[in-house]
Each structure stands twice: as C-alpha cells, then as structure tokens.
Amino acid sequence: MALAGGVLGRLASTAVAAGKPASRRLLATAAAAAPGARLAATPPSAAVAAAAAAAAPKKKAGIAGAIRSALGEAASPLPPGYAVDEEFLHETPTHVTTLSNGLRVATERHPVGAATVGVWVDAGSRFETEDTNGAAHFLEHLVFKGTAAMSQRSLETTVENMGANFNAYTSREQTAYFGRAVTAHVPALTSILADILLNSEMSPASVERERDVIIQEYAEVNKLPEEELFDNLHATAFQGTPLAQTILGSEDCIRSLQRPDLRAYVKRHYQPHRMVLVGAGDVDHDTFVTQADKLFGGMRSDPAAESAAQLVAARPCFLTGSDMRVRDDHAPDAHFAIAFESCGWAHPDAVAFMVLESLLGGWDRYATTGDVVSSRLANGLHATPSAKRVGPFNTSYADTGLFGLYAVAAPHDLDDVVSVMMGELVRFYTSVDERALAAAKMALKTRMMAAADGSTAAAEETARQLLVFGRKVPLAEWVARIDAVDAAAVKRLVGKYVWDREVAVSALGNVSGLPDLTWIRRRTYSTLY
Template identity: 30%
Template sequence: MIKKITCNNGLRIISEDISHVRSVAVGIWVQAGSRYELPQENGLTHFIEHMLFKGTATRSAKQIAEEFDRIGGNINAFTSKENTCYYAKVLDHHAKHAVEILADMFFNSLFDPNEIEKERLVVLEEINMVEDTPDDIVHEYLWREMYENNPLGSPILGTEETLNSFTKEMILSYMERHYTPDNVVISVAGNIQEGFLEYIESLFGQYKSVKKPVKSLETPAIKPIYTENFRETEQAHICIAYPGLSINADNIYSLVVLNNILGGSMSSRLFQEIREDKGLAYSIYSYHSSYEDTGVVVVYGGTSSNQLNELKTSIFDSIENVMNKGFTETEILNSKEQLKGNLLLSLESTNARMSRNGKNELLYGKHRTLDEVSETIDEVTLESVVDLAKEIFSHKPAISIIMPKKVDL
C-alpha cells in the first residue's frame, strides 16, 4: 500500500512497504529538468546533478563513494527533460545512513570552484561521447531542429559554450529557484523499518524556500524539418518524428498500445517488416516521449548508406499501412497482454517501485494500483488505436539523418 506524508514545508514523502525483501530504495525527485532552464543555463540541471556528488562540508567525493561501498549499497542520479532524481539502494538496516548521506549531499554540497573546473571536463567528455555515437546524436539533432528555440529541444547535457560559463553563483541561483520543497518528492520502497519515515521528515521537512518555485512552460509545436548531417560513420541513421500526446491525455494508453504494435517490440510491424522480412536494419524501433503538455512519437532505423533510401521508403510504407489498413483485433489483444506483463515484471525490484511512485507523485499527484492500470489498458479498443494512428501520422513529420556520405534520397 502506498502512503503519503506532506511535510509542513510542502515536501512530499511517498512510501511503499514491501516487508518480504531486505532492501530499501530511496529517491529524491526534483521537478527540475532541462526544459526549465534559461538559454544561458542549458545543461546546468545536469551539471548540478554531477556536482552533488563532489563533496560536502563533512564528506569528500571519495568519502561519499566509500561510505556506500562500505555498506554494500548503490547510489546514482539522472537528469531528464522535466526532472532530476538522486537515488540509493541499500540493505534495510543501512537505510538511515544512506538517507543521511543523500540529505548531506542535497543540503551541504560545497560546489568548490576547483571541483567545478574538474567536473566541467568530465561533462565535456560525456558530451563528446554522445557526439561520437551516431545512433544517439541523430536523436539530439532531431530534437534540436524540430523544437527549435524551445528548451525542450536543447540537449540535457548542454553545450561546450554553456558548460564553460557555469559558476557556483549560477548553481546556487538555479537551486534557489527550482530545488524548493514544493518541487521535491522523496520516494521510498522496500522493507521500511520503524521510525524511518519520521527520520526522513526530520531531515527534509524543515527547509524553506528562498524563492517561490518557478514553473513556466512554453508548449512547442513540432516543426516538420528535414536535416542531414555527414559524419565518419559506417552506417546511416534516420529518425522520423510525429506529434504525440502529453502524459495526462485521455487516450495515452491507446498511444502506448499503438507504439508497441508499430515498433515497440520484436513482434512489431517495423521489426518484422523491415528487419525480419527485408533484412534492411539491425536496429529498428519506435518510441513515444510524453511530457506535461506535449509529446512526440519517433521512429529510428540504422542501415548502410546504400540502403538508406529503401529503409526510409519501407518505414513510410509501414506507417501508410497503419493509417490505411489499421490493425487486427489479435494485434491489439497481444499488445495489451504484453504491456500488462511488462508492467508487472518491471516492478519486481524496490528500485522500480521507488521510481514508479516518485514519478507518479511528481507528474500526476496521484497513485493508481496495478489492477487499475491493467483495467485501463484493457479498455483500449481497436477503434481508439486506429483513430489515433490516423490523427498522429496525418501530420508532416520531422526527419533527421546522419550518413557517412551523400546519397540520393
């Protein structure tokens, strides 16, 4: 059963007690992501995520790592377009120690100028790593062009130019605006021992906002752009994007089913038609990214440059068939059963439960049982998926291509 505590300062603590396990997962979820950054701050959210591991008033970066190693635990973090999460997983009897370290990092990080300079180099290498991975960077190029001049299209890692401008003052100013109690959820899942939630509340329930939470969104429209980039690479890579749905859309589960049938599994249309039947690609798939106010459906494929034209044509043929011929009842049923199975199997770890509950509270402010979600999936109909496919794929897409040499398209 999921329980919620709202502290006096507005911070929320979400817990799910799983008494038959020996672990506890704790995550600090902050509604601060790259789309909330000012242009000159691009990449700052991610940089702060790194800097919270670089030492506090009482612990060095090495000591933070050593303390978690000593108790056999794991600690990590990630930044997305709309949120940041700092999380740890430990044995239940080490939970208080783990959350105390997380609190120390959250409140007492030094942001030492020397550490800022060193971490600047680390993140620059991370940017370079993505640049050297064409099947990653083709997505970045797509988002940059189709969401031009909107923070949603900016890279989470930032750029070399913005990265070199970051200072301690910029970090503190950003955290004052975004790391406010109203923007924070602490999610706990596992074998929660007596007094643990009260301990979390004592650490996090008292701090106050210096400034009111900042949450200003400009909903972007996908621009139907076409962009080509030439690089030293063996394969050509293509991304094709269409407008999707926001996380709160009434028919979001119809989109989940649609994506699964189109390119979300090994039995999907794209996988079977393009990889299995034609042998055009090793990697071919689709995904949907949903945000608070918008969303996007993306198809990706990679192939040799002399087959790029055929791959592109085959992808559009598959999409055309979806629009004109729809789906079968068997495809809809199989997809729904697969999604329900994936949902249940994905929640067999305390980390997964912590993550699900934290995101649900941060994004939706409510929690649905697995049975309720399964029932909603079951309610998806053939008609709702067909209608949604026609609506989505009737738009002119945005296309991003990376190739090793010029080919005729």
C-alpha cells in the same frame, strides 16, 4: 480508484490500497477504466460516483451518461461487465505523506532486507536558460563532491563501508538522486542523501574539476550514434523551445557555467513542492516520515516560487516540421528517426500511444527471431535487404511528446526502408488487426509489470508518477486503461497525430540516399506507397 496524496497536516498520510477488498468493486465503468480520462489526479468523488452508477439500476441517461457527467465528454467506458482480473488488485500500497513545506514523502514496503531511497526533483534541462544549459546535469555531478560536514573521500568511504551505492541521472524534465542499502543502513543512507542535497559545498575547485569530467563525458556521448541522433531530433523538432536544449548542455555553456549560476538554479528549482522523497523496499512509512521531517522539514518553501506546470505554461513546446542531417559518406550505416508530435504524460491519448508503440514492435535482422516475428512491420523490413534494425519510440513530456520510428540501415535503397516504415504506421488509420492488437496489449502489460521488479525500479516509478500524475496509478487501473484501447481508438489516434501531420526527421551517417523531407511528408497521408 484510490488517490495517493493529499495534505492532512504536517505528518498526515494517505495510502493507495489497491489490494483492499473494497477496490474490487471498481469495475471498468469506474473512472479508472475510462480511456478518455486524464491520468492526472482525479477527485475521489468522481471515481466513487462512477462506480456507484455502474452498480445501480440503469437510469435514463445510462452508464455512459453517468461516466460522461463525472469525467467529461471524452470519457468512454469499457464493454459492460468488464472487470479487472483480481490478481491485479493485490498490490503493495503506496503511502504518501506531505510535509508542511510541500515535500511529498512516499513509501512502498517490500520486506526484502534492503531498500532504495531517493529524491526526485521536477526540474531538468527544460527549465534552464540558453546561457545556463547544462546546469541540471552539472549539479548531478557536484552534489557528490562533499558537503560542509563531509568531504568527498569521507562520503565515499562511508557509503562503501555500508555496502551501499549511490546513483543519479538527469533528464529534460526530472533529476534524480538515489541510493540502495540493507535495512539497517537505510536511516544513514537517508541522512547522507539529505546532506548532499541541502549542504553541498560546490566549491570553485570542485566546479572546475567536474567541468573537465563533463567535457570528457560530452565527447564520449557524441560518439554514440543514437544519443547524437535523438539530441538532434529534439533540436530540430522543438526548435526555438526549451525541449530543444540538450541534457548535457552545449560545450560553450559547460565551459562558462560558474558556481553562482548553479546556486541560482538550485534556489529557483529545488523547491520542496517540486521534490518527492521515496523509499521502496524494507522501510516503515511512519519511521521514514519522521526522519524525513527532521532532515527536510527545515527546507523553506518560497511562496513566490513557480511550479513546474507554471514554467511549462510560460514556455510551451511544440513540434516544427523540419529535417536535420549529419552526413558522413564514409560511415557504414545510416541512422535516422522520423517523429510526430504526440501528447503529454497525463493526456487522455497517452495510454493509446503506449499500445501503438507495442503494436508496431521492434525488429533486428541479427536477432534469433528476425524472420519469425508476427509484426507486419517486422515482416516487411525483413524482406527489405538494406534494413538492419527498426524500433518505435514514445517519449512524453509535460505538455507534448515525440512518437515515431528509429532505424539503422545500409546506405543503399533507403527509400524502400522508409516506405515500409511509413506504410505500416499510416495503415493503422484504416486497418487494425484485432489479434495483433490483443497480443500487443498483452505484451505491454507484461513489460510494465516486469519493469517494476526490484526496489530501485519501484522507487523510480513511484516518484515519476507522483511528479507527472500527482498520484501513484494502481496496476489495475493501468490494465483497465490498456484494455480500453480498441481498434477504433488506434485508428482515431493515427488519424489525429500521424495522418497528414508534420514530421521531424533526424539522420546521421551515410544518409545521402535518404529521401528528402517532402518525400517523407507525402507518405503521411496515403497507404498506396
């Protein structure tokens, strides 16, 4: 297992070369394959030591003992002799350079004639105060409205003439600004990106114009049942903590935010050590780093600025068993979500949750496969007339997460729908079908590889992993970690996070027939219902 990261001077760089011959020696007994190991950055010495222990003659302590000594008691090796398919070892290297101010610059080169360039910031609505909720999303709108050197119209014309495009999004923990252009225009695209992030005017007139736009967006989003449902789920599950705040912010906050509030947010959170500049596609690393140093090297790193981890530790989030319902007896359907508290991105159980999500599977009555899906959950719901659509969700944050099931159903016999959902989820505490588990793991690997298709997806995944893990996790390691999740691991996971644990419920629509919170809570510790 190689690491993507490290500071070796102002322009020093390291690479994750998962496709190099040496990496083929890292079998499942190495640190990369230990299912109990965190996904955060691991010292190279630990991986090397574990791999050496696997290759050397077995000592008294055994291979398992060697791994535990390197990774801790939570580590657990895969079956002896396990090796990742060599096809997964041929991966495009991720090169990472850390500038002197702490900004990380990463590239993945794919000679396709175009590239995606973007900046991902370790900041989102979670890091706002109650009075400034919505500031991160507000900034996402404002940065494209002109700079000291370029008006909004000039910016739009320049981007159009290049045949490029820009986009941005805000989540609860991250904000992204990125664009895509042909190879010849990548330097110009990078320059524009730096200009809008470092020199955005945020004029009072622009603030007022965007305020109206965001209010309209707020109204439109609230018309989407799924968006409202999951905002309400966060509000009730994480009540009293920063993750309860919505991404767009409340209408009152949107109307009250002013230019000084936004500038204060930028000053505090847009620090170089919390930002990653990524280029994926037809981009040369050394050239890209040289330009990045010229454009972003002048950013001052405030020694007193907190890291995202420090801010998370200062205001931790946790689930409170609770229930929020928005009842509308005239609505045609009931939408509801049942959630349990899971774990953070880098927690040892994170990959097992990914496998459990795949094992549960989704189901839609009106899909062509509605009655022939192999999932027991799907079969049980297909036999429940009022059920229309059900799917699992697995949302991770730095220190916690939400795992559960989301459903759409007709308003009658909702207790039957919930009984099937909870019964199948809780059943994994005592019984896991080995063939279904193998199929779920294969499906998860397939989706993971398909999701990385294209330069934009590659850039986004690289940036996200650098922010949450501190490195780019090689595909071979993901495969090994997924393979390491066996039936016993799934049972332990359900026993730890689901069996007799508090739940949060969010519901809206025609939900008068939805069982109450106590009824649902009782279904967390019995498979008899």
